[in-house]
Amino acid sequence: MPRTKEQLQEIRKKTEKLILYSALELFAEKGFNGTTISDIAAKAGISKGLAYNYFSSKKDLLEAVCETLLIEMDKIFKPIEQIEDPYLKIEILINLIFTQIEKEEKFWRLYMDFSLHPGVKEIVNKITVDYLDTGFKLLEKIFRQIGIKNPANESKLFGAIIDGMSLHYIFNKEHYPLKQMKRFLKKKYNKESLEKLK
Amino acid sequence: MPRTKEQLQEIRKKTEKLILYSALELFAEKGFNGTTISDIAAKAGISKGLAYNYFSSKKDLLEAVCETLLIEMDKIFKPIEQIEDPYLKIEILINLIFTQIEKEEKFWRLYMDFSLHPGVKEIVNKITVDYLDTGFKLLEKIFRQIGIKNPANESKLFGAIIDGMSLHYIFNKEHYPLKQMKRFLKKKYNKESLEKLK
Amino acid sequence: MPRTKEQLQEIRKKTEKLILYSALELFAEKGFNGTTISDIAAKAGISKGLAYNYFSSKKDLLEAVCETLLIEMDKIFKPIEQIEDPYLKIEILINLIFTQIEKEEKFWRLYMDFSLHPGVKEIVNKITVDYLDTGFKLLEKIFRQIGIKNPANESKLFGAIIDGMSLHYIFNKEHYPLKQMKRFLKKKYNKESLEKLK
Amino acid sequence: MPRTKEQLQEIRKKTEKLILYSALELFAEKGFNGTTISDIAAKAGISKGLAYNYFSSKKDLLEAVCETLLIEMDKIFKPIEQIEDPYLKIEILINLIFTQIEKEEKFWRLYMDFSLHPGVKEIVNKITVDYLDTGFKLLEKIFRQIGIKNPANESKLFGAIIDGMSLHYIFNKEHYPLKQMKRFLKKKYNKESLEKLK
DNA sequence: AATGAATGAGACTTCATTCAT
DNA sequence: CATGAATGAAGTCTCATTCAT
The missing domain is CATH 1.10.357.10 (Tetracycline Repressor, domain 2)
Incomplete structure (x- = not known):
């Protein structure tokens, strides 16, 4: 059974937040240049690729x-x-x-x-x-x-x-x-x- | 004929200062991670290699x-x-x-x-x-x-x-x-x- | 759809072997210091970067x-x-x-x-x-x-x-x-x- | 009083031998690729430049x-x-x-x-x-x-x-x-x- | 004959980003 | 939606070689 639109949207929102707050903490800890997309993805428990599904670039994420x-x-x-x-x-x-x-x-x-x-x-x-x-x-x-x-x-x-x-x-x-x-x-x-x- | 020790020392002191103050300004302007050795060399008007003749690493320069x-x-x-x-x-x-x-x-x-x-x-x-x-x-x-x-x-x-x-x-x-x-x-x-x- | 774990594992194993044996042959032919990562990557038909996805340094590869x-x-x-x-x-x-x-x-x-x-x-x-x-x-x-x-x-x-x-x-x-x-x-x-x- | 031709020649021969044997020991110790001209000059107690006065390249020295x-x-x-x-x-x-x-x-x-x-x-x-x-x-x-x-x-x-x-x-x-x-x-x-x- | 400052090509390595699956 | 293998540009650093003095 495919998920409803609402469910999908909720997943998107949740994942976006997850990435965002992972980035936030890492930026705070290691600075923007000192943080890699890999770090963020790892902290968020997702793949690097998925991060780009939500934010088109590191700057965008910033x-x-x-x-x-x-x-x-x-x-x-x-x-x-x-x-x-x-x-x-x-x-x-x-x-x-x-x-x-x-x-x-x-x-x-x-x-x-x-x-x-x-x-x-x-x-x-x-x-x-x-x-x-x-x-x-x-x-x-x-x-x-x-x-x-x-x-x-x-x-x-x-x-x-x-x-x-x-x-x-x-x-x-x-x-x-x-x-x-x-x-x-x-x-x-x-x-x-x-x-x-x- | 080789240069005298005094001449050499002066050259070294002058170049070192040049590199140091180029680095200082660029670090101030773009941050440590945002500044490359190339930037510094370019600003100092020297080759990348020479910077390493004076400072053994970027951290050392810092x-x-x-x-x-x-x-x-x-x-x-x-x-x-x-x-x-x-x-x-x-x-x-x-x-x-x-x-x-x-x-x-x-x-x-x-x-x-x-x-x-x-x-x-x-x-x-x-x-x-x-x-x-x-x-x-x-x-x-x-x-x-x-x-x-x-x-x-x-x-x-x-x-x-x-x-x-x-x-x-x-x-x-x-x-x-x-x-x-x-x-x-x-x-x-x-x-x-x-x-x-x- | 992401590749299955098995697929990924196979890719990793295959590529690792590819790099390893390319390195082995080049090391044998030109010695460790005489072989560059570029050489190895070229021989393996991959990018330099990918070699580092598999071996964290040239020494590690050695x-x-x-x-x-x-x-x-x-x-x-x-x-x-x-x-x-x-x-x-x-x-x-x-x-x-x-x-x-x-x-x-x-x-x-x-x-x-x-x-x-x-x-x-x-x-x-x-x-x-x-x-x-x-x-x-x-x-x-x-x-x-x-x-x-x-x-x-x-x-x-x-x-x-x-x-x-x-x-x-x-x-x-x-x-x-x-x-x-x-x-x-x-x-x-x-x-x-x-x-x-x- | 300028040195006689013989004296000059003797100096040349002595320096050449010095460089040669310094190189020999370092090559033996660290290998050819592992030895730098700087190393050799340092061991011989001469300048890098002088080494090139005697041997036109590292390969020549080898x-x-x-x-x-x-x-x-x-x-x-x-x-x-x-x-x-x-x-x-x-x-x-x-x-x-x-x-x-x-x-x-x-x-x-x-x-x-x-x-x-x-x-x-x-x-x-x-x-x-x-x-x-x-x-x-x-x-x-x-x-x-x-x-x-x-x-x-x-x-x-x-x-x-x-x-x-x-x-x-x-x-x-x-x-x-x-x-x-x-x-x-x-x-x-x-x-x-x-x-x-x- | 002698010096070492200076160069620049090329080495190792990192990482944002893409893409096949 | 999701993955991580793969790329390539760019960064740090090394060193044979040149050159003004």
């Missing part, structure tokens, strides 16, 4: 991974949009980010590898720039809501802190005092401290 | 580039060690760093590509970690000298800001308001603001 | 060729083990060896090139030494069975004669009187002559 | 080494020609050969490597064949002088024994009982034994 990445990131930060209190918003944002750094270091790796990576850059740049901008805008809104003096700059500063710490953590995972820095940052951005920036 | 990089960075930050006044020290440090970011973006690119890049990482990691540590310690000393409450954390925060901003600048050179952020940061770390951290 | 060689040699000399009469055993052994020398000169070439060749030697040495020992032991047993006075030395002498003649034959295939030497040797090692060694 | 080798071998076996008594001649020949095997294994290595070696073979073959023939003829003459039945075959047998043993010795220098085989061979070819071959 773009797809990139989009996936952004969608995932969006998902993570979606919840905070519904929070009303800006102080709470920042606190939860910090919580989310640090959980994210620790738990999903690979996202940061990808984010950085892709952005710095030659050949890959062109593809990825626009997306990340947009993404960064969105983040900056979001933060800016929060800071403006609070009434802080220079919300645009403050948001860029905050963003820099986050990405700088992530970078340092990735460089030296064993020894970077991530939890301590998180507490420190939360103090820097608690209600009392933020008041001083008005 | 290590040499790495060391060069650190030496260059050291040179840049050396002057501030002699400044006595910690407030001035920070101000000049910020000046130096921002000049550096703008002028020698390639250093940051290398610094990041090397550190994030798989396969390359092993070689470079120790060096960068050491270097980062040195930077953190230097900052910590300054903050402690001033009498700031949590010098270790503050130094890591400062470091994160710098590297985060550099990252954002590299991502979006055209639009990132580097000069504006520099002014902003200088205000954040001027004498008046630092006093509040005591 | 080892495989070596094993093949020994297996083939074993096959050749297996039958004589079942012969009871030691005099007949020697006669048939001589027959086999001389047929072998003439027919499969390449085996001897390999055997010698590999053993004498630097760099290659390390890999091959143990195998050939073992093999030689086995041969000596086998002969020794035969001579002892006959009751010859100094079986260990006689077996080494016999071995030396064989390999020396092979060497001379290879040096000068056109003019070396192989058949004549075979007859001569058979007389030297016939029952009557062997009796004198008791 | 041929020269080959000739040197034969001259050296000739020198070694010259003395026995003057011995009258054929029995003594054989005894001394065996002595000489075994001393030679043990002491100058490199000659045998070269002799074999060159003969079996691809590309090299063409050059070397004629010489070695001639040399071998000369040896066979010499032995044949001795055996004929003694009155042995089949001097041509006996001389080839003797030659095979020698080269076979050398081969086995080189394969397994540590364990091959060279001295023991020498004694054994001397008994096989002493007056008493030879008489039986008449």
Whole structure:
């Protein structure tokens, strides 16, 4: 009995996801150029040929991974949009980010590898720039809501802190005092401290 | 008649530098894996073979580039060690760093590509970690000298800001308001603001 | 539809053999260092890349060729083990060896090139030494069975004669009187002559 | 004061010999293809360029080494020609050969490597064949002088024994009982034994 | 006579991609 | 839909040979 169209479509979707996430993890681990299609196929438990049935080239796969990445990131930060209190918003944002750094270091790796990576850059740049901008805008809104003096700059500063710490953590995972820095940052951005920036 | 030892030494030094800086620029531009020995030779205007007369492998060249990089960075930050006044020290440090970011973006690119890049990482990691540590310690000393409450954390925060901003600048050179952020940061770390951290 | 496992296995076996025997012949003809992967691929009628799908390096291929060689040699000399009469055993052994020398000169070439060749030697040495020992032991047993006075030395002498003649034959295939030497040797090692060694 | 023509010529001769013997040893040790001009120059303590002042190519050097080798071998076996008594001649020949095997294994290595070696073979073959023939003829003459039945075959047998043993010795220098085989061979070819071959 | 920097052809090897099944 | 054998371009590296000094 042949499978129904729905079943086939489901298989396709599932396999595509499988390839995508295998690629994502390997790209994060070994970089784009350092990952081979064979690696990806092996990790996904499929044949090399099948990967080309889903993605027409390695670059294509990269773009797809990139989009996936952004969608995932969006998902993570979606919840905070519904929070009303800006102080709470920042606190939860910090919580989310640090959980994210620790738990999903690979996202940061990808984010950085892709952005710095030659050949890959062109593809990825626009997306990340947009993404960064969105983040900056979001933060800016929060800071403006609070009434802080220079919300645009403050948001860029905050963003820099986050990405700088992530970078340092990735460089030296064993020894970077991530939890301590998180507490420190939360103090820097608690209600009392933020008041001083008005 | 053969060339004198001095002549030979000079040739070797000159060619080595030529190769080294060609490699440095290309690594910065296209990453380690994205740069071929052919690229480097072409940029240096020499044959592929000659590169191997000076560096026994691409990895060897990478290590040499790495060391060069650190030496260059050291040179840049050396002057501030002699400044006595910690407030001035920070101000000049910020000046130096921002000049550096703008002028020698390639250093940051290398610094990041090397550190994030798989396969390359092993070689470079120790060096960068050491270097980062040195930077953190230097900052910590300054903050402690001033009498700031949590010098270790503050130094890591400062470091994160710098590297985060550099990252954002590299991502979006055209639009990132580097000069504006520099002014902003200088205000954040001027004498008046630092006093509040005591 | 993908090929069945059996089909794939057969293809792999066939291609592997093809590469192996192409390599074997070329190694025998031009030596290990004198043979390129391109040569082998060309002789096998495949692409260079495919050779690496079957053997991970030229050295790996060498080892495989070596094993093949020994297996083939074993096959050749297996039958004589079942012969009871030691005099007949020697006669048939001589027959086999001389047929072998003439027919499969390449085996001897390999055997010698590999053993004498630097760099290659390390890999091959143990195998050939073992093999030689086995041969000596086998002969020794035969001579002892006959009751010859100094079986260990006689077996080494016999071995030396064989390999020396092979060497001379290879040096000068056109003019070396192989058949004549075979007859001569058979007389030297016939029952009557062997009796004198008791 | 410029050097006299004689002095210059002497320097040339000395340097040529230096290169030649450096090449000889390295070829013996690592084979022709395994030895680089750099190796040879380094061993001779001269520059690569100078080697080309004396030998126009690596192949040229090989041929020269080959000739040197034969001259050296000739020198070694010259003395026995003057011995009258054929029995003594054989005894001394065996002595000489075994001393030679043990002491100058490199000659045998070269002799074999060159003969079996691809590309090299063409050059070397004629010489070695001639040399071998000369040896066979010499032995044949001795055996004929003694009155042995089949001097041509006996001389080839003797030659095979020698080269076979050398081969086995080189394969397994540590364990091959060279001295023991020498004694054994001397008994096989002493007056008493030879008489039986008449 | 002597040097070693420089070249370039060609070796080994990897891997994205294609294709017969 | 699925496979992995097969290709070939391109990358790293070696080395005989040349040449300016």
